[in-house]
Amino acid sequence: MTMAAAFLGSAGGRLLPASLTFRFFGAAVVCHLAAWICLLLGADDLAGFQGGGGWLLAALHLLTLGVFVMTGMAASLQLLPVATLQGFASVRPVRLLWWLYLGGMLLLTAGMGAARHLPMAAGGAVTVAALAIYLWLLIGNLRGGRAMPAVAAHAWAAIAALAVLALLGLVLIVNQEHGFLPDAGRAAATHMLVAGYGFMGLFALGFSYVLVPMFVLAPAPAVRPALASLALAVLGLGLGAGGAWHGRDGLAAAGGVAGLLAAALYLWLMRQTLRQRMRKRLGPEFTLLRIAWVLLPISLLAAIAWALDLMPEDGPVLVGLLLLPGWLLTFLLAILQRIVPFLASMHAARAVKRAPPTVSALTARGPLAVHFYCHLAALALLLAGALLAETWLIRLAALSGIAGALAFALFFVRAMLKLAAVLRPAIAT
Amino acid sequence: MIDGVGAPHWRDRDGWHIDVRGLGPPQPMLEILALLAAVGDGDVIVHHDREPIFLYPELAERGWRHELVPGDEGEVRLRLSPVAS
Numbered sequence: 001m002t003m004a005a006a007f008l009g010s011a012g013g014r015l016l017p018a019s020l021t022f023r024f025f026g027a028a029v030v031c032h033l034a035a036w037i038c039l040l041l042g043a044d045d046l047a048g049f050q051g052g053g054g055w056l057l058a059a060l061h062l063l064t065l066g067v068f069v070m071t072g073m074a075a076s077l078q079l080l081p082v083a084t085l086q087g088f089a090s091v092r093p094v095r096l097l098w099w100l101y102l103g104g105m106l107l108l109t110a111g112m113g114a115a116r117h118l119p120m121a122a123g124g125a126v127t128v129a130a131l132a133i134y135l136w137l138l139i140g141n142l143r144g145g146r147a148m149p150a151v152a153a154h155a156w157a158a159i160a161a162l163a164v165l166a167l168l169g170l171v172l173i174v175n176q177e178h179g180f181l182p183d184a185g186r187a188a189a190t191h192m193l194v195a196g197y198g199f200m201g202l203f204a205l206g207f208s209y210v211l212v213p214m215f216v217l218a219p220a221p222a223v224r225p226a227l228a229s230l231a232l233a234v235l236g237l238g239l240g241a242g243g244a245w246h247g248r249d250g251l252a253a254a255g256g257v258a259g260l261l262a263a264a265l266y267l268w269l270m271r272q273t274l275r276q277r278m279r280k281r282l283g284p285e286f287t288l289l290r291i292a293w294v295l296l297p298i299s300l301l302a303a304i305a306w307a308l309d310l311m312p313e314d315g316p317v318l319v320g321l322l323l324l325p326g327w328l329l330t331f332l333l334a335i336l337q338r339i340v341p342f343l344a345s346m347h348a349a350r351a352v353k354r355a356p357p358t359v360s361a362l363t364a365r366g367p368l369a370v371h372f373y374c375h376l377a378a379l380a381l382l383l384a385g386a387l388l389a390e391t392w393l394i395r396l397a398a399l400s401g402i403a404g405a406l407a408f409a410l411f412f413v414r415a416m417l418k419l420a421a422v423l424r425p426a427i428a429t
Numbered sequence: 430m431i432d433g434v435g436a437p438h439w440r441d442r443d444g445w446h447i448d449v450r451g452l453g454p455p456q457p458m459l460e461i462l463a464l465l466a467a468v469g470d471g472d473v474i475v476h477h478d479r480e481p482i483f484l485y486p487e488l489a490e491r492g493w494r495h496e497l498v499p500g501d502e503g504e505v506r507l508r509l510s511p512v513a514s
Binding site: 015082083085148210213214217218219220278341342345346348349350354355356357358359360 | 454
């Protein structure tokens, strides 16, 4: 029995430094605010939006690349090694990823906002290079690890979707200048579907199987139904994206139906998890999570209606709103509310053994309550504004979103200040 | 044996012991928390195959602290104690 043996399996190698993890989360929090501000600037363009340069396109990509992918990177880099029981060989590639991705994403979205092709193309190229590093890190971890099979399978599928969507994104940027695509609208719709239901959607589903049981203290969901849900989701994504790309409405609608079945299985598993939980009282973040879970099938129903030409003229915009700020943003904000104080408490507990700050102490309930109502109001106003083609409603939605994002940022800053107060003396000693 | 705790557990001179080696996440955390809720007080020794980092926030919330102690080859052993003691 040796001390060295005692520390075998220590989390040191599986855990990124707190400063590295939380800078990704912090960037996501800032991008959340920036996305709503850009929506305010580009509110006039929402009705009939089909891509092209401008503030609305910048808002969309601040949301997807800034909030969704940043959060996904932080969560996967922190949680995947714990699930696969294998750490990253070095943190250097993660630091390189951070700087490259941040720079590329900022250049890309600034180029979009200013409708300037050169920064857009350069930012897009740097972003894709950063995403390649991210893919390399994920693949290396998944290949060598003994992962939870359902989570690993979702991660593999999400990786494939990320590669496709990054390529599609580059093609769309080049097409803006050279116009070689026969139908850029259909290509943009395919890009949105692969990004929303593919990369981010599959990540959200996969990490739900780790995070939700951990947060509610319940056994991990059954593997077979989770894999069946994934198979249906991949089938649906293939059919939906293929249908959107080739303009085959029946194919796209069939993809939506497969996606709906995948979502039904996933939601059934989440319901089972909540039923088996040890933690009886759940925080307000679970109200937001339940709203996100309702918005997932609604977004798929809207996508099917769009494919079958049953939607009003602005059908694609409505599908995009239900999918991106609806299902995905609501889901991620609910997860962030829990995971930020949870990980902060974990890092604090490793630094100070006696009475580290608790998750409750690191959670600012007031700002989160303000954010909750502002987010829901922003969603409702956005959908109403898009349905009625009323710009003033979109502007009101953006203002409500900005207020909510500021409240959310206050929650994040408070948690970080409390963590820093614990870590500083611990590092000093 | 304690109801609701499925992992092997036993009482020794230094407190309750629980062996969660080989269990996939999040089962070790659930077993340990179930044992803590049942014993209420006194030290609990955890025999694990990895450091259970996601357990720490739950311990802090319940007023418990952890300490890594020497264990057998390939084992991570922790002593959990109520913060007040």
